[in-house]
Amino acid sequence: MAEPAASEDQIARLRLIRSENIGPVTYFQLLARFGSAAAALAAIPDLAARGGGRAPKLASRASVEREMEQVARIGARYLFLGQGLYPPLLAELETAPPALVAKGHLSLLDRTKVAMVGARNASAAACRFARMLACKLGEAEVAVVSGLARGIDTAAHDGALETGTIAVVAGGIDVFYPPENEARQRAIAERGLLIAEAPPGVEPRARHFPYRNRIIAGLADGTVVVEAAPKSGSLITARCAAEFGREVMAVPGSPLDPRAQGCNQLIREGATLIQTADDVLEAISPLRVRPFRQRELDYAAPAAAADPDERDRRAVAGLLGPTAVPVDELIRQSGLSPATVSIILLELELAGRLERHGGGRVSLP
Amino acid sequence: MAEPAASEDQIARLRLIRSENIGPVTYFQLLARFGSAAAALAAIPDLAARGGGRAPKLASRASVEREMEQVARIGARYLFLGQGLYPPLLAELETAPPALVAKGHLSLLDRTKVAMVGARNASAAACRFARMLACKLGEAEVAVVSGLARGIDTAAHDGALETGTIAVVAGGIDVFYPPENEARQRAIAERGLLIAEAPPGVEPRARHFPYRNRIIAGLADGTVVVEAAPKSGSLITARCAAEFGREVMAVPGSPLDPRAQGCNQLIREGATLIQTADDVLEAISPLRVRPFRQRELDYAAPAAAADPDERDRRAVAGLLGPTAVPVDELIRQSGLSPATVSIILLELELAGRLERHGGGRVSLP
Numbered sequence: 001m002a003e004p005a006a007s008e009d010q011i012a013r014l015r016l017i018r019s020e021n022i023g024p025v026t027y028f029q030l031l032a033r034f035g036s037a038a039a040a041l042a043a044i045p046d047l048a049a050r051g052g053g054r055a056p057k058l059a060s061r062a063s064v065e066r067e068m069e070q071v072a073r074i075g076a077r078y079l080f081l082g083q084g085l086y087p088p089l090l091a092e093l094e095t096a097p098p099a100l101v102a103k104g105h106l107s108l109l110d111r112t113k114v115a116m117v118g119a120r121n122a123s124a125a126a127c128r129f130a131r132m133l134a135c136k137l138g139e140a141e142v143a144v145v146s147g148l149a150r151g152i153d154t155a156a157h158d159g160a161l162e163t164g165t166i167a168v169v170a171g172g173i174d175v176f177y178p179p180e181n182e183a184r185q186r187a188i189a190e191r192g193l194l195i196a197e198a199p200p201g202v203e204p205r206a207r208h209f210p211y212r213n214r215i216i217a218g219l220a221d222g223t224v225v226v227e228a229a230p231k232s233g234s235l236i237t238a239r240c241a242a243e244f245g246r247e248v249m250a251v252p253g254s255p256l257d258p259r260a261q262g263c264n265q266l267i268r269e270g271a272t273l274i275q276t277a278d279d280v281l282e283a284i285s286p287l288r289v290r291p292f293r294q295r296e297l298d299y300a301a302p303a304a305a306a307d308p309d310e311r312d313r314r315a316v317a318g319l320l321g322p323t324a325v326p327v328d329e330l331i332r333q334s335g336l337s338p339a340t341v342s343i344i345l346l347e348l349e350l351a352g353r354l355e356r357h358g359g360g361r362v363s364l365p
Numbered sequence: 366m367a368e369p370a371a372s373e374d375q376i377a378r379l380r381l382i383r384s385e386n387i388g389p390v391t392y393f394q395l396l397a398r399f400g401s402a403a404a405a406l407a408a409i410p411d412l413a414a415r416g417g418g419r420a421p422k423l424a425s426r427a428s429v430e431r432e433m434e435q436v437a438r439i440g441a442r443y444l445f446l447g448q449g450l451y452p453p454l455l456a457e458l459e460t461a462p463p464a465l466v467a468k469g470h471l472s473l474l475d476r477t478k479v480a481m482v483g484a485r486n487a488s489a490a491a492c493r494f495a496r497m498l499a500c501k502l503g504e505a506e507v508a509v510v511s512g513l514a515r516g517i518d519t520a521a522h523d524g525a526l527e528t529g530t531i532a533v534v535a536g537g538i539d540v541f542y543p544p545e546n547e548a549r550q551r552a553i554a555e556r557g558l559l560i561a562e563a564p565p566g567v568e569p570r571a572r573h574f575p576y577r578n579r580i581i582a583g584l585a586d587g588t589v590v591v592e593a594a595p596k597s598g599s600l601i602t603a604r605c606a607a608e609f610g611r612e613v614m615a616v617p618g619s620p621l622d623p624r625a626q627g628c629n630q631l632i633r634e635g636a637t638l639i640q641t642a643d644d645v646l647e648a649i650s651p652l653r654v655r656p657f658r659q660r661e662l663d664y665a666a667p668a669a670a671a672d673p674d675e676r677d678r679r680a681v682a683g684l685l686g687p688t689a690v691p692v693d694e695l696i697r698q699s700g701l702s703p704a705t706v707s708i709i710l711l712e713l714e715l716a717g718r719l720e721r722h723g724g725g726r727v728s729l730p
Contacts (some may be wrong), residue, residue: 254618273638285592
């Protein structure tokens with residue numbers, strides 16, 4: 001069979017990821033099982049039926065072609081997981097975005113990258129510190145990654161705007177949020193690099209921010225937290241970085257300052273204390289020669305497991321409940337092969353009868 | 366031979382430690398070799414002659430009796446290394462003071478102890494933090510040890526005055542330094558515990574402060590540094606604590622504040638970051654059940670090495686230079702037994718021809 005043209009494959013990939021009930025983990029499993037996005041699209045109705053539900057609404061070719069035209073019109077382009085310029089560190093994530101929309105200097109992706117995050121209501125002193133730190137990291141040819149939020153994010157982008165900064169936004173690449181950062185977002189698309197997981201035009205919502213945070217942490221060799229209260233979003237980004245095996249760094253502050261307590265707590269948990277840009281460079285230096293662990297998307301050899309039978313399906317479905325359990329646990333308790341359990345879960349998910357959680361856990365929706 | 370009365374033994378111990386050229390390490394070795402302070406005093410002239418110099422001026426019985434009368438008049442008492450109430454943790458030190466002068470509530474020595482040290486010119490916020498921390502530690506039945514200096518020391522003593530504080534002074538127990546702390550020093554002798562290594566009447570000099578710092582760190586299960594600049598005396602105390610195997614803790618601050626940089630650096634090097642009294646209690650809790658490693662002063666079995674001969678003495682003396690070298694290195698290079706090298710070094714030291722340094726190193730004076 002002839003390999004489809006690159007653009008046909010990309011249309012199929014976009015249709016798959018823009019379809020209902022198909023997140024990054026499912027996307028990856030479908031490609032691994034069916035060898036291509038087109039084959040996965042063709043198989044989905046049948047899979048969903050076996051999972052006991054109606055097939056998810058697949059994104060139409062027309063809607064995806066409209067999106068592609070819009071991306072081109074904006075002057076942006078796509079990066080597809082496992083292809084071309086897609087950032088290798090980000091590709092390591094179990095939840096790596098199947099497609100990114102990017103606008104600006106893609107060469108920044110080749111640099112060592114450090115994420116800088118922190119409180120939106122940070123003190124003036126902390127913003128000044130973040131700006132100086134970002135500037136010095138930029139001068140050392142390190143790209144500074146952040147989320148274009150108010151406070152520390154803004155300071156980090158400003159400090160590194162001349163030398164190299166990457167902004168990851170929670171909505172569409174052409175949606176300006178927060179509104180007062182419109183000029184900054186435009187400037188980064190011109191002089192730095194702007195990245196979005198969502199299609200153009202999407203307004204950011206609360207649930208998008210944790211997804212955005214995983215990309216920030218996943219792109220970077222390490223994450224520096226500057227002034228963050230306990231239980232803040234910045235700490236979630238830091239925990240993502242730790243989970244991805246990246247360096248976690250934090251700028252300390254007085255225990256009397258509530259805005260420093262999140263950072264101090266991170267340091268207590270093992271984050272590297274940062275006082276200067278040199279401290280950051282020292283902390284990430286071993287990673288500069290770190291071997292990439294990019295996952296293989298091996299199209300030539302789809303998983304060879306036989307289709308599961310009804311008894312297997314009932315066994316797995318019977319083990320699921322409203323509490324999220326690790327997939328490993330389902331494999332152990334069902335006595336089925338990992339490949340079989342994986343297919344059954346895929347069927348259930350496509351049928352809208354399964355929810356996936358962090359850390360490879362699943363539950364009833 | 367009848368054992369000498371306790372008071373006779375204590376007079377001999379005081380004579381030994383108050384003599385010229387006899388520091389804590391030499392004192393310990395003399396007692397280990399000769400079995401008693403009296404026997405060591407008798408042997409010293411001969412040892413010094415073999416070391417090739419004149420014997421050190423020994424403290425007279427009369428001068429020591431005068432000192433003992435003075436200590437009694439002040440209402441203080443002695444604690445002798447290896448005897449009675451002498452603090453076991455302090456006794457672990459290679460440089461444990463052979464005798465301490467103490468006034469106040471000796472029962473505080475039985476508590477878990479935490480040293481708190483920091484900058485003399487600390488910020489008002491840091492002093493307030495230190496006072497609160499000391500107060501809470503005291504309430505948790507932890508004795509707070511410090512050095513009665515201005516700034517953090519003063520705040521620590523004040524915070525724990527009602528609940529239990531131990532002050533170690535650099536001069537004599539009856540000398541008030543700094544002068545403005547006279548009332549505080551008197552209050553601690555009344556309601557806490559005051560400790561001095563020097564005899565009464567001694568004015569503190571610059572060289573006394575590092576000795577005082579080792580006692581602060583040596584008494585305590587752990588040392589907390591609150592606001593300290595790089596290269597400050599507080600960091601020396603922290604390094605002593607680390608060297609003695611005790612917990613080192615530090616209170617962080619903004620990298621923009623020079624007075625926080627010493628503490629931040631300590632945390633970078635592995636000190637536990639402290640935000641609350643609970644953090645301190647958690648850090649030291651494993652030490653509460655820590656087995657004591659008190660050194661034995663085994664009077665019954667003096668070291669059995671034969672006296673060294675002239676060739677051995679020349680060999681060791683020939684290996685010494687103005688640069689401090691570890692005693693282990695001398696043992697290796699001379700090919701002599703550890704006991705023999707130890708005796709030769711003792712002879713040289715008593716003859717004024719050897720200087721001892723930290724970490725078991727020696728040099729020509």
